[in-house]
Amino acid sequence: MTPNEKHIDLITGYLQDSLSDAQQQEFDRLVRAGKIDMAEVREMEVHFRQLGDLPSPEPDPAMGERFHAMLQQEKEIRRREEEMQQEEMQQEEKNLSQPDQKRQERETAGRTPLLRFIPGLFPSGGTPRIRHMQTAASIAAVFLAGLLLGLLYPGRGTHDQQIQQIAAEVHDLREMMMISLLDESSAAERLRAVNISMEIPSPQEHVIFALVQTLHFDPNVNVRVAAVDALVHHGSHPMVREELVRAITRQPSPMVQIALADAMIALQEPRAAREFQKLLEQEEMEDPVRDKIEQTLLVLL
Amino acid sequence: MSDPTSDKALMMQVKNGDLDALGVLFERYHHRLFGFFYRLTSRRDISADLVQDVFERILRYRTSYTGNGDFATWLFQIARNRHADHYRKMEKENEWEHPDVPHPAASNPAASHPNAPHSAGPHPAVPDSALPDTDDRLLLEQALARLDPDKKQALVLSRMEGFLYREIAEIMACTESAVKVRVFRGLQELRQIMAGLERQTGRKRIHPN
Numbered sequence A: 001m002t003p004n005e006k007h008i009d010l011i012t013g014y015l016q017d018s019l020s021d022a023q024q025q026e027f028d029r030l031v032r033a034g035k036i037d038m039a040e041v042r043e044m045e046v047h048f049r050q051l052g053d054l055p056s057p058e059p060d061p062a063m064g065e066r067f068h069a070m071l072q073q074e075k076e077i078r079r080r081e082e083e084m085q086q087e088e089m090q091q092e093e094k095n096l097s098q099p100d101q102k103r104q105e106r107e108t109a110g111r112t113p114l115l116r117f118i119p120g121l122f123p124s125g126g127t128p129r130i131r132h133m134q135t136a137a138s139i140a141a142v143f144l145a146g147l148l149l150g151l152l153y154p155g156r157g158t159h160d161q162q163i164q165q166i167a168a169e170v171h172d173l174r175e176m177m178m179i180s181l182l183d184e185s186s187a188a189e190r191l192r193a194v195n196i197s198m199e200i201p202s203p204q205e206h207v208i209f210a211l212v213q214t215l216h217f218d219p220n221v222n223v224r225v226a227a228v229d230a231l232v233h234h235g236s237h238p239m240v241r242e243e244l245v246r247a248i249t250r251q252p253s254p255m256v257q258i259a260l261a262d263a264m265i266a267l268q269e270p271r272a273a274r275e276f277q278k279l280l281e282q283e284e285m286e287d288p289v290r291d292k293i294e295q296t297l298l299v300l301l
Numbered sequence B: 001m002s003d004p005t006s007d008k009a010l011m012m013q014v015k016n017g018d019l020d021a022l023g024v025l026f027e028r029y030h031h032r033l034f035g036f037f038y039r040l041t042s043r044r045d046i047s048a049d050l051v052q053d054v055f056e057r058i059l060r061y062r063t064s065y066t067g068n069g070d071f072a073t074w075l076f077q078i079a080r081n082r083h084a085d086h087y088r089k090m091e092k093e094n095e096w097e098h099p100d101v102p103h104p105a106a107s108n109p110a111a112s113h114p115n116a117p118h119s120a121g122p123h124p125a126v127p128d129s130a131l132p133d134t135d136d137r138l139l140l141e142q143a144l145a146r147l148d149p150d151k152k153q154a155l156v157l158s159r160m161e162g163f164l165y166r167e168i169a170e171i172m173a174c175t176e177s178a179v180k181v182r183v184f185r186g187l188q189e190l191r192q193i194m195a196g197l198e199r200q201t202g203r204k205r206i207h208p209n
Helices: A003-015 A021-032 A038-053 A061-109 A114-121 A128-152 A159-182 A187-197 A205-217 A221-233 A238-248 A254-267 A272-280 A287-300 B007-015 B020-041 B044-060 B071-092 B135-146 B149-160 B165-172 B176-201
Strands: none
Touching (some): A003 A038, A038 B176, A061 B020, A061 B044, A159 A205, A205 A238, A238 A254, A254 A287, A272 A287, A287 B044, A287 B071, B007 B020, B007 B044, B007 B071, B020 B044, B020 B071, B020 B149, B135 B149, B149 B176, B165 B176
16 A cells, blocks of 8 residues: 555545645645655646546547437427327317217106116227217216206205215216226227226225236336326225335336336335335346436435 | 526426427537547447437436436436446346457557457457557557546546546445545556556657656
8 A cells, every 4th residue: 555545535636626725735744744655646647637638539420310310200209199199188078078969868868777777878889989988978978867867856865865876876987987998909098097097086996906907917108107197196095005016126117117116205105115126236227217216215215 | 597508407398398409418418428438438339329328318218307416417327327237238248349449569550540340359448549649648548448447437537527526426326535546546557557558569658747
């Protein structure tokens, strides 16, 4: 060990010209006292300076072209996504207008128990989109027809009871629709199903289970990310936290891993810390994911 | 009010969907990143791939950008991790990187051209050089290429990229003291390697004043 090794802090500060006045005085004192070998420091200083003088290599112009091609491609993907979102919104608007068209039919047919009556409204044929539009329409129809029923037959129970009954039926229908959409082959439909689940205030066990299955097994990463958000929405359910924590080391997708990190912060779930630490031990982890998880651990620990 | 053309402001724009802002950041940083990777790998093709990889990741994970800390430090953190992944992958696949030019003792001067064919040597990396070399510069580049990765990174980030020790500690995920030790030992080692190369090639280095 050379004498200079005892003063690495001062010597490296001297090399980078970052010594404070007090440190500079201490450095000078040690040099005068022979405690710092200035000959070695000078030689280091020369090499250090020379390193800064080495010419930086010039990148090929092709690198810029490659980057801009990638950027262009990403912009195109984004444009398509926006178009799809717009189409979805238009579709939603159409769905909302559908009940108005059917209201008159329902009003004349509303004297039988509603849920028993509904299967008759759904023909087995038609595209999934049409079937689901019909389901959506029926939810509103059930609600409206129920109201009408209440008005026509006030003697069959209190108004509040009837409203509660209708609300329960709408709730059930929404769950049915969600489960049915989750079976669709189209990722957009499954995404819709997950979004519908967020509109269900207190979902039954089988709805939570379906969301958990989606989180673990859906082939589409966007659907899995949406499932994470939906499960956070139902974070008070006992199964949810456990399954979200379990998913941390199971999910290969960085996007889902980031969504899970956000979820664990939102739920303040300390059990997640251990799973994230396991994840950090994996060598092939994407850098932004690693950063995100490290930040998450700071919050959770 | 913050500067809308600052790195951070541009990155926030990227995060919010204005992807063109990433083009500005690319123009600002790709040269430096290329230099950084080149000093670590001594390969132009790998360095270009790694730069592309860094920007691809920024683009893919733009929504996770928080805006905390200095942008350049964050960028070089990603760059360093990308290099580490690349290094591990190469080790796993047992694919030793062939530098763009042969060992310095090789007699063919044309081989120092960046377009010269790759050659395998006993050492992992000996850099190419597009400009006519002085003996000293060549020697220094060769010695730098032989330093161990951590010391090399500390020296490159400190002297060539102009980061403070505190920032390098953040990039290298270690303490500031560890960075200083790496710089110190790196310079010591550099001197020894250069002395060895001088003996090997029979050259005598001219020491600048």
